[in-house]
Amino acid sequence: MNRLPVAERREQLIEAALAVASRDGIDAATVRAIAAEAGVSLGVVHYCFQDKDELLRAMAHAITSQNLARSLGDLPEHADLDTVVDGVVDALWTGISESRGPQLLSYELTTSSLRHAELNQVAIEQYRGQWSAAEQVLELIERTAQIGWAIPRSQVARAIVAVIDGYSLAWLVDADGEQARAGLQGFGQFLKTLAVPAALEPDEGDHASVGAPDGATA
Amino acid sequence: MNRLPVAERREQLIEAALAVASRDGIDAATVRAIAAEAGVSLGVVHYCFQDKDELLRAMAHAITSQNLARSLGDLPEHADLDTVVDGVVDALWTGISESRGPQLLSYELTTSSLRHAELNQVAIEQYRGQWSAAEQVLELIERTAQIGWAIPRSQVARAIVAVIDGYSLAWLVDADGEQARAGLQGFGQFLKTLAVPAALEPDEGDHASVGAPDGATA
DNA sequence: AGTCGACCTGGTCGGTTGTCCAAGTCAAGT
DNA sequence: ACTTGACTTGGACAACCGACCAGGTCGACT
Structure with missing residues (x-):
């Protein structure tokens, strides 16, 4: 997967979270589901957000x-x-x-x-x-x-x-x-x-x- | 704990669920929390409700x-x-x-x-x-x-x-x-x-x- | 070319959840 | 008194969660 500066990656994750939560509900917006939606691996989420x-x-x-x-x-x-x-x-x-x-x-x-x-x-x-x-x-x-x-x-x-x-x-x-x-x-x-x-x-x-x-x- | 016919126990559990969910939110209304609120043990819930x-x-x-x-x-x-x-x-x-x-x-x-x-x-x-x-x-x-x-x-x-x-x-x-x-x-x-x-x-x-x-x- | 730091990987950990179950307990009917 | 069946117990299980981390990777600057 291509590399991105943390700021852009953060926005991408926000969009992914928005997509998952809008589609499947806020409870379905787990860290894993969001990472999968964004096409990044699990650790990236906690790298971009505390x-x-x-x-x-x-x-x-x-x-x-x-x-x-x-x-x-x-x-x-x-x-x-x-x-x-x-x-x-x-x-x-x-x-x-x-x-x-x-x-x-x-x-x-x-x-x-x-x-x-x-x-x-x-x-x-x-x-x-x-x-x-x-x-x-x-x-x-x-x-x-x-x-x-x-x-x-x-x-x-x-x-x-x-x-x-x-x-x-x-x-x-x-x-x-x-x-x-x-x-x-x-x-x-x-x-x-x-x-x-x-x-x-x-x-x-x-x-x-x-x-x-x-x-x-x- | 005193024994109750299943119908009454069911109503008691409903009230307990209502109490927990009203106080702490619907996510906090876990089976365990409801059982604890009602003062019954875990298995009772699945005995009364499928x-x-x-x-x-x-x-x-x-x-x-x-x-x-x-x-x-x-x-x-x-x-x-x-x-x-x-x-x-x-x-x-x-x-x-x-x-x-x-x-x-x-x-x-x-x-x-x-x-x-x-x-x-x-x-x-x-x-x-x-x-x-x-x-x-x-x-x-x-x-x-x-x-x-x-x-x-x-x-x-x-x-x-x-x-x-x-x-x-x-x-x-x-x-x-x-x-x-x-x-x-x-x-x-x-x-x-x-x-x-x-x-x-x-x-x-x-x-x-x-x-x-x-x-x-x- | 080589170094350094930003970025990524995926496994792991402790905790919580719903569900199930084997065993225990007690009241009622014989 | 004893059997039967309704009711209760609390532990066990697999699945999933957020969080963490040791190590790998790649671009940029010297």
């Missing part, structure tokens, strides 16, 4: 990064609110429905991270990335459709991630893509009701209750 | 059953729509936030089920139970508040389960109970906008667009 956990952390980091890069890559040019929201929802669902394995893997990683102390940072980093990506998508919508939101943008972002997670999970279980797509599109409709014209949004001090345009602060 | 998988399936079934029983146990007497929806959301979130371990376990079970053929039935049964429970809660709301829904009840039920899953997952990750509660309450608000007076709901043929109270059918 731990198996370090490899898994690197793999999770790679997923988060490329998720973030991908979700910001689809650029639905400037249009009105309906068009841009529908476009985002559509692109999003297409991206999900075409990658069942990685999608399932990300949930496996989340639960694993919440159980094993060595992976504690993985889940929070994963979700910080998703929330931040959702916020950036929202900013894009704000600019292209010239609107703001009736509730803080960060809360809208959390709602987006939550709804996507929920419908993705359901789709992974029952494989009913139409139900999932319909649900997400329904959420898109709801999103539009949260939009307010851009002019009267910047200086509004308190947003107390969620989803209640008629402020229930008092 | 497989470890059979035990896990039984455990998952127990979770589903008691989840269904619990979610229908909180009976928010007859009141107006606001009161009953807020009450349901509140009771729901209280139930979730008080059982972090089991909640996380249910997601571990879902992903495991989707990977291992021997557990294939677990996830779908889990979600069928949740969807059905959500539908029954919706029926309760319909009766107590004298309303119907702008979209088919089954789709509302799926939305409920999806939103709960999404916010629960986020809460498991970042431990921010207030954000989760706020998000669920916001969904409760949205739910109210889907309610229509009971009189004009039974004979409406087509429900085309989801989440659009201002009917976008035409």
Whole structure:
């Protein structure tokens, strides 16, 4: 087998780990299986990574990064609110429905991270990335459709991630893509009701209750 | 150790498995750990269950059953729509936030089920139970508040389960109970906008667009 | 050409897992 | 009292895991 500097070998192993874990599940991503997938011998893994956990952390980091890069890559040019929201929802669902394995893997990683102390940072980093990506998508919508939101943008972002997670999970279980797509599109409709014209949004001090345009602060 | 008929011993082992898996994760629920938790010796497990998988399936079934029983146990007497929806959301979130371990376990079970053929039935049964429970809660709301829904009840039920899953997952990750509660309450608000007076709901043929109270059918 | 260090090999080790089994124990029925 | 069968015990086994290591290999620099 050809020789590689350790940095490149490391990336190759991360890709191999990603392939195995996406295909066969996180439990099947043993050091041996990853080495075999990469076509290297067993010892190489521990030559490039101190731990198996370090490899898994690197793999999770790679997923988060490329998720973030991908979700910001689809650029639905400037249009009105309906068009841009529908476009985002559509692109999003297409991206999900075409990658069942990685999608399932990300949930496996989340639960694993919440159980094993060595992976504690993985889940929070994963979700910080998703929330931040959702916020950036929202900013894009704000600019292209010239609107703001009736509730803080960060809360809208959390709602987006939550709804996507929920419908993705359901789709992974029952494989009913139409139900999932319909649900997400329904959420898109709801999103539009949260939009307010851009002019009267910047200086509004308190947003107390969620989803209640008629402020229930008092 | 005292002797038990196999049926009772089986239930005891299921409870022990539930305890171990909720506390330490599904991977920690080894045959030995379960036997130790139950205070029985190793061989008993395979005397009561043919497989470890059979035990896990039984455990998952127990979770589903008691989840269904619990979610229908909180009976928010007859009141107006606001009161009953807020009450349901509140009771729901209280139930979730008080059982972090089991909640996380249910997601571990879902992903495991989707990977291992021997557990294939677990996830779908889990979600069928949740969807059905959500539908029954919706029926309760319909009766107590004298309303119907702008979209088919089954789709509302799926939305409920999806939103709960999404916010629960986020809460498991970042431990921010207030954000989760706020998000669920916001969904409760949205739910109210889907309610229509009971009189004009039974004979409406087509429900085309989801989440659009201002009917976008035409 | 020769040396040095980065990179690779594959066997080995201790530990854990699910599964099995021969033997032991106890209550109930005769 | 004794037999029968349900229930229990704890050790044994093969398979697999992550980690480790002594030694081999090859490219690059002197």
